Amino acid sequence: MNVLLIGGGGREHALAWKLTQSPLLGKLYCAPGNAGIAEAAELVALDVSDHGAAAAFCRDKQIGLVVVGPEAPLVAGLSDDLEAQGILVFGPSKAASALEGSKGFTKDLCTEYGIPTAAYGRFTDAASANDYLARQTLPIVIKADGLAAGKGVVIAQTQQEADAAVEACFEGAFGEAGAEVVIEAFLSGEEASFFALVDGETALPLATAQDHKRVHDGDQGPNTGGMGAYSPAPIMTEAVCTRTMDEIILPTVSAMKAQGTPFRGVLYAGLMIEDGAPQLIEYNVRFGDPETQPLMMRLKSDLLPVLLATAQGRLGGMSLEWQTDAALCVVMAANGYPGAYEKGTEIKELDAASADPKAAIFHAGTARDGRRVLASGGRVLGVTALGTDIAQAQARAYTAVDAIDWPGGFCRRDIGWRALKRGA
Ligand code: AMP
Numbered sequence: 001m002n003v004l005l006i007g008g009g010g011r012e013h014a015l016a017w018k019l020t021q022s023p024l025l026g027k028l029y030c031a032p033g034n035a036g037i038a039e040a041a042e043l044v045a046l047d048v049s050d051h052g053a054a055a056a057f058c059r060d061k062q063i064g065l066v067v068v069g070p071e072a073p074l075v076a077g078l079s080d081d082l083e084a085q086g087i088l089v090f091g092p093s094k095a096a097s098a099l100e101g102s103k104g105f106t107k108d109l110c111t112e113y114g115i116p117t118a119a120y121g122r123f124t125d126a127a128s129a130n131d132y133l134a135r136q137t138l139p140i141v142i143k144a145d146g147l148a149a150g151k152g153v154v155i156a157q158t159q160q161e162a163d164a165a166v167e168a169c170f171e172g173a174f175g176e177a178g179a180e181v182v183i184e185a186f187l188s189g190e191e192a193s194f195f196a197l198v199d200g201e202t203a204l205p206l207a208t209a210q211d212h213k214r215v216h217d218g219d220q221g222p223n224t225g226g227m228g229a230y231s232p233a234p235i236m237t238e239a240v241c242t243r244t245m246d247e248i249i250l251p252t253v254s255a256m257k258a259q260g261t262p263f264r265g266v267l268y269a270g271l272m273i274e275d276g277a278p279q280l281i282e283y284n285v286r287f288g289d290p291e292t293q294p295l296m297m298r299l300k301s302d303l304l305p306v307l308l309a310t311a312q313g314r315l316g317g318m319s320l321e322w323q324t325d326a327a328l329c330v331v332m333a334a335n336g337y338p339g340a341y342e343k344g345t346e347i348k349e350l351d352a353a354s355a356d357p358k359a360a361i362f363h364a365g366t367a368r369d370g371r372r373v374l375a376s377g378g379r380v381l382g383v384t385a386l387g388t389d390i391a392q393a394q395a396r397a398y399t400a401v402d403a404i405d406w407p408g409g410f411c412r413r414d415i416g417w418r419a420l421k422r423g424a
């Protein structure tokens with residue numbers, strides 16, 4: 001079967017790397033891809049915001065499954081338009097993508113179906129938002145309702161910060177995404193990422209993972225897309241996973257079905273865990289980046305048949321096998337990220353760094369210039385390794401990081417610290 005993978009980050013490189021191991025795979029295409037994905041797939045310059053062009057490509061290349069990596073094409077309705085043309089897609093409909101596309105939608109769903117999440121209010125004007133704010137305690141969390149590339153969340157420690165965040169949203173700092181604001185109570189605890197494949201009715205949990213959102217060691221500095229991740233996450237004990245499925249994932253799956261907008265794809269719950277109780281921070285309707293990199297290294301089963309079964313509503317009775325080994329991914333980013341960063345710096349010694357068969361270097365923001373590999377994005381590489389435990393996976397990943405010659409980039413040196421503190 002020919003597959004078209006959409007996206008060009010580390011998540012997509014990990015998916016491409018895993019898909020090419022499938023005996024069911026014919027040809028893999030990727031739009032737009034990156035220099036690493038080019039080793040596994042044919043890169044195509046396809047504008048996926050043109051749904052007609054995407055459908056024509058799929059017919060021409062006899063694509064049996066389209067796998068959508070990022071959220072933007074899903075929220076724009078790519079799945080709906082391709083499926084209307086009879087093309088099978090892994091990734092939810094536009095209506096079901098509201099779980100990520102509108103934080104207010106998800107919060108209301110949680111209220112209606114008793115799913116644990118922080119108390120909140122939804123606002124479309126500053127006066128009522130400020131009125132609500134005046135009655136809350138600090139810290140308080142202010143969020144743009146729509147997609148804001150991970151930048152639309154402010155944890156305000158003071159009333160001034162809260163007021164400024166509300167004002168920024170309504171003044172257009174996040175464009176349309178900030179036309180509505182969600183204000184919610186601050187949750188304390190430890191965060192974890194939980195992924196489940198969902199075929200509309202059935203949910204199949206994946207292995208657990210945890211990422212590091214802050215840019216500096218010790219979880220300091222501004223939020224990023226994710227500076228590293230590992231799997232499994234020791235905080236996600238079997239009991240916490242069971243509660244997450246029973247109290248959060250399964251009620252969401254049946255709610256979406258009951259509302260006539262069944263969810264098909266991968267549901268990514270950002271969780272806050274306190275005293276063994278999970279609460280939903282947010283949903284994403286796609287795989288996590290960088291969590292996918294360690295997950296794909298740990299997945300023993302063939303990925304293609306389960307993605308296909310998810311899209312076709314046939315997940316019931318399926319299961320997945322995972323390596324008992326842990327995996328850990330260190331993200332290397334361009335100097336300056338997540339602020340303004342330099343593009344076009346050369347990265348050397350990638351082959352030497354990936355010589356260890358238990359390590360893989362997933363490209364996130366790279367482009368090839370002849371024989372040279374150049375950085376072309378903020379997050380640039382995801383150096384990932386397996387180990388008998390998190391400590392060994394971490395040591396291997398940093399050995400590979402240290403073999404890379406890239407003065408234009410940096411990474412955190414403490415990926416996995418929470419797990420190591422727990423003795424994992
Ligand atoms: P989100 O984009 O909703 O995942 O928010 C980004 C980050 O902000 C999360 O990963 C958390 O670290 C933090 N965050 C969001 N909402 C809350 C909350 N209600 N309480 C505490 N932290 C939060």
Ligand code: GLY
Nearest residue numbers: 211226288289290
């Ligand atoms: N790792 C965070 C995200 O994928 O949104």
